[in-house]
Amino acid sequence: MPFASLACISTLLLLFSSLHASSSAASVGRALLPGQCRSQPGDSTFPSTSQWAALNASVDGRLVTAVPTAKLCQNNGCTAEDWQSSIWRAALPGAMNSNNWEQDYAGNSSMCLLTVNTTTCNQGRVPLFAINATTPAHLQAGVRFAAQHNLRVAIKASGHDFLGRSTAKDSLLLWTQYFKQKTFSDNYRIGNKSYGSTVTVGSGVGLRDLYGAAKVEGKIFVGGTAYTVVAAGGYSQGGGHSAFSPILGLAVDNAVQYNIVLANGEYVEANEFSHPDLFWALRGGGAGSWGVITSVTYKTFDIFQATIHQTVIRTNTSTMSGQLMAAHARHIFDLDDLHAGQYFYLSGTPTNSSLSLSTLVKGVSGSTLIARMKPFLDDARALGAEVLPEITVTATPNEIIATADFGIESVVAGAAATAPGEVLPFQDDVSGQNLILGSRLIPDAAYRGNVDHFGTAVTEILKSGVPGFLGHMVSGGKVAENANLSVALTPKWRTAKTHMLLSQTWLDSTPPALVEQIRHNFTFNSMPLLINLTGESDSGAYSSEADVLEPNYQTTFFGPNYPRLSTIKSKYDPNDLFIVGAGVGSERWDAAGMCRK
Ligand SMILES: Cc1cc2nc3c(=O)[nH]c(=O)nc-3n(C[C@H](O)[C@H](O)[C@H](O)COP(=O)(O)OP(=O)(O)OC[C@H]3O[C@@H](n4cnc5c(N)ncnc54)[C@H](O)[C@@H]3O)c2cc1C
Ligand SMILES: *[C@@H]1O[C@H](CO)[C@@H](O)[C@H](O)[C@H]1NC(C)=O
Ligand SMILES: *[C@@H]1O[C@H](CO)[C@@H](O)[C@H](O)[C@H]1NC(C)=O
Ligand SMILES: *[C@@H]1O[C@H](CO)[C@@H](O)[C@H](O)[C@H]1NC(C)=O
Ligand SMILES: *[C@@H]1O[C@H](CO)[C@@H](O)[C@H](O)[C@H]1NC(C)=O
Ligand SMILES: *[C@@H]1O[C@H](CO)[C@@H](O)[C@H](O)[C@H]1NC(C)=O
Ligand SMILES: *[C@@H]1O[C@H](CO)[C@@H](O)[C@H](O)[C@H]1NC(C)=O
Ligand SMILES: *[C@@H]1O[C@H](CO)[C@@H](O)[C@H](O)[C@H]1NC(C)=O
Ligand SMILES: *[C@@H]1O[C@H](CO)[C@@H](O)[C@H](O)[C@H]1NC(C)=O
Ligand SMILES: *[C@@H]1O[C@H](CO)[C@@H](O)[C@H](O)[C@H]1NC(C)=O
Ligand SMILES: *[C@@H]1O[C@H](CO)[C@@H](O)[C@H](O)[C@H]1NC(C)=O
Numbered sequence: 001m002p003f004a005s006l007a008c009i010s011t012l013l014l015l016f017s018s019l020h021a022s023s024s025a026a027s028v029g030r031a032l033l034p035g036q037c038r039s040q041p042g043d044s045t046f047p048s049t050s051q052w053a054a055l056n057a058s059v060d061g062r063l064v065t066a067v068p069t070a071k072l073c074q075n076n077g078c079t080a081e082d083w084q085s086s087i088w089r090a091a092l093p094g095a096m097n098s099n100n101w102e103q104d105y106a107g108n109s110s111m112c113l114l115t116v117n118t119t120t121c122n123q124g125r126v127p128l129f130a131i132n133a134t135t136p137a138h139l140q141a142g143v144r145f146a147a148q149h150n151l152r153v154a155i156k157a158s159g160h161d162f163l164g165r166s167t168a169k170d171s172l173l174l175w176t177q178y179f180k181q182k183t184f185s186d187n188y189r190i191g192n193k194s195y196g197s198t199v200t201v202g203s204g205v206g207l208r209d210l211y212g213a214a215k216v217e218g219k220i221f222v223g224g225t226a227y228t229v230v231a232a233g234g235y236s237q238g239g240g241h242s243a244f245s246p247i248l249g250l251a252v253d254n255a256v257q258y259n260i261v262l263a264n265g266e267y268v269e270a271n272e273f274s275h276p277d278l279f280w281a282l283r284g285g286g287a288g289s290w291g292v293i294t295s296v297t298y299k300t301f302d303i304f305q306a307t308i309h310q311t312v313i314r315t316n317t318s319t320m321s322g323q324l325m326a327a328h329a330r331h332i333f334d335l336d337d338l339h340a341g342q343y344f345y346l347s348g349t350p351t352n353s354s355l356s357l358s359t360l361v362k363g364v365s366g367s368t369l370i371a372r373m374k375p376f377l378d379d380a381r382a383l384g385a386e387v388l389p390e391i392t393v394t395a396t397p398n399e400i401i402a403t404a405d406f407g408i409e410s411v412v413a414g415a416a417a418t419a420p421g422e423v424l425p426f427q428d429d430v431s432g433q434n435l436i437l438g439s440r441l442i443p444d445a446a447y448r449g450n451v452d453h454f455g456t457a458v459t460e461i462l463k464s465g466v467p468g469f470l471g472h473m474v475s476g477g478k479v480a481e482n483a484n485l486s487v488a489l490t491p492k493w494r495t496a497k498t499h500m501l502l503s504q505t506w507l508d509s510t511p512p513a514l515v516e517q518i519r520h521n522f523t524f525n526s527m528p529l530l531i532n533l534t535g536e537s538d539s540g541a542y543s544s545e546a547d548v549l550e551p552n553y554q555t556t557f558f559g560p561n562y563p564r565l566s567t568i569k570s571k572y573d574p575n576d577l578f579i580v581g582a583g584v585g586s587e588r589w590d591a592a593g594m595c596r597k
Contacts, residue, residue: 029147031576155292241474242341246339246475253482321462440500440540475499490541
């Protein structure tokens with residue numbers, strides 16, 4: 001994590017080295033005491049070249065060095081298109097989609113940056129080595145080696161993580177991008193219980209790939225609006241929302257089984273019969289804290305026809321933008337009977353701002369949807385806002401989810417809203433920016449009654465320096481009906497009407513001290529304005545699209561489930577091998593996950 005104090009780590013290292021003189025070969029490692037650290041280069045206990053070579057041999061020669069993207073570009077050259085491509089990044093063990101997570105702002109080993117001329121390229125927060133795993137045995141070998149040598153580990157599928165959790169300084173990366181299984185079943189059984197139609201998907205398969213394969217089978221699953229986000233990686237452990245969640249529920253509501261390598265090196269199935277406590281934790285208990293997933297089995301549904309409605313609403317004063325958001329809030333329940341999903345995002349400048357709307361509904365015609373959108377759009381026009389031409393497309397959800405993509409990252413750049421027009425499936429996810437998010441689940445109750453203050457709050461948020469404001473109407477309906485499912489996901493999802501997120505960005509040339517100020521302002525000045533909209537003192541947020549510096553993450557991300565998650569963590573990972581920022585158990589560790597507090 002970015003703000004670890006280097007001086008502190010060095011002091012602790014001295015203490016640690018003396019305590020770690022004899023490294024036993026115990027395959028499950030051991031717990032560190034407060035003040036002790038993971039083994040780092042230069043430490044006498046750090047694996048020797050021959051030990052790394054032995055690991056390499058045990059994983060069929062699949063140990064690779066992890067290179068920061070900027071260093072790779074400096075050495076090998078790369079294009080601006082490469083830099084911004086999530087597909088390019090997904091194939092690189094050292095790459096994160098938001099490159100700020102590769103950077104070590106707090107340490108004195110910042111990596112070089114593509115857009116800033118530097119002479120040295122250091123490793124930053126990028127792992128040292130990665131296992132390019134294709135079998136559970138590769139991951140088991142990696143887990144055992146890390147435990148034996150007291151190494152910091154990181155787990156990565158795509159590198160999309162908005163909290164920087166899939167990379168860690170001086171770590172061994174367990175990389176699952178090449179688990180490419182896609183197995184459809186008409187009647188999936190565990191023991192003698194039948195789960196009907198499912199897909200078992202490897203923890204390297206991107207959503208776009210899976211939508212295509214599911215369409216061929218005549219099926220849809222609960223997936224997000226993204227190209228390379230991995231259905232069986234962070235998406236699932238966070239909860240997993242979709243524009244069709246109001247009809248189908250969240251991803252975790254439909255997960256039937258996880259295949260996972262545990263901290264002790266065992267490879268197990270977690271389902272309602274086998275390791276049911278772990279199965280509970282994996283469904284919403286936060287990404288990267290439980291083990292290394294190789295596949296998830298999800299229920300699938302028969303494909304159906306759905307319609308997407310898109311438009312852009314332009315405003316030219318911040319007051320008008322605020323009034324527009326208040327009008328949007330007043331109409332938030334208009335499509336409840338249709339179980340509609342919607343993405344809405346406000347971007348631009350105060351004098352030229354755009355609200356982009358994508359509304360997705362099952363089994364409704366384009367003309368019906370246009371009629372149902374009319375009351376809100378008429379109110380928008382009455383405020384003096386300009387409503388651009390509306391478009392609708394009717395197709396399978398597999399196809400239309402692709403057209404709904406606004407590119408969350410583009411909000412950050414203050415990019416123009418997507419103008420409606422020709423509908424093209426998106427070809428990639430925008431990457432290669434310095435990007436952080438913060439979010440809140442806005443309860444249904446907050447929208448009942450007078451919502452004029454939504455407008456004031458949005459205006460204040462934009463004034464605080466946040467370039468974009470992205471709302472998701474992806475709950476209610478089936479998500480609320482599933483309230484009694486026993487999963488680790490915060491129950492705030494079940495009473496939420498929207499999931500709203502703010503974003504912040506900075507240039508590569510921004511000095512580290514200023515980055516720290518920008519982040520501080522985001523967390524402590526801008527986020528409270530969003531939190532206020534919840535009207536709650538114990539508000540909740542979606543852990544996969546959130547701020548890693550969230551002050552009270554235990555409650556905010558996991559609510560009343562945190563104590564049970566802690567207990568399950570101690571059972572399955574007693575030595576905290578799998579520690580991520582703002583994840584279960586991370587309160588025992590420094591921000592880098594390197595040293596025990
Ligand atoms: C363009 C874009 C669109 C998005 N749209 C949606 C959306 O519509 N709905 C939604 O819910 N979310 C969405 N997200 C958020 C997404 O769910 C998270 O970023 C998620 O963490 C990505 O998971 P990943 O495994 O692909 O990423 P990674 O960065 O590889 O990993 C994310 C986290 O999962 C852990 N992890 C990865 N692989 C494994 C594994 N095999 N075993 C155990 N842990 C693992 C990592 O350690 C890390 O903590 C979107 C993100 C982006 C960038
Ligand atoms: C691992 O072994 C393979 C095959 O021998 C080799 O090509 C590769 O460079 C080795 N990896 C590392 C990190 O040395
Ligand atoms: C960081 O490294 C530079 C160049 O090696 C050196 O001049 C500087 O003193 C270092 N700063 C700290 C805080 O260690
Ligand atoms: C980097 O170097 C190039 C060529 O020397 C120069 O044109 C450019 O302005 C430099 N960029 C920065 C940010 O200093
Ligand atoms: C990882 O393994 C896959 C599958 O064997 C291969 O296609 C890919 O090139 C490898 N990537 C790296 C960086 O080693
Ligand atoms: C299914 O298996 C369980 C446990 O093995 C058993 O108790 C139950 O009777 C079985 N049910 C059927 C329908 O076979
Ligand atoms: C603001 O937008 C409205 C509607 O598009 C337009 O009529 C008006 O002229 C604009 N005002 C300014 C100052 O640009
Ligand atoms: C407003 O922003 C849109 C989208 O960025 C742009 O196309 C348009 O030219 C801008 N209008 C003005 C008056 O700046
Ligand atoms: C959940 O269970 C409780 C207690 O049985 C019940 O009162 C409530 O209606 C259920 N909620 C839902 C959404 O089914
Ligand atoms: C942080 O917020 C303070 C107080 O609002 C402001 O004065 C300062 O300019 C902001 N700093 C940055 C880097 O945005
Ligand atoms: C929170 O919102 C209320 C309106 O609901 C407003 O009166 C109050 O000033 C806001 N508080 C903060 C700290 O923004």
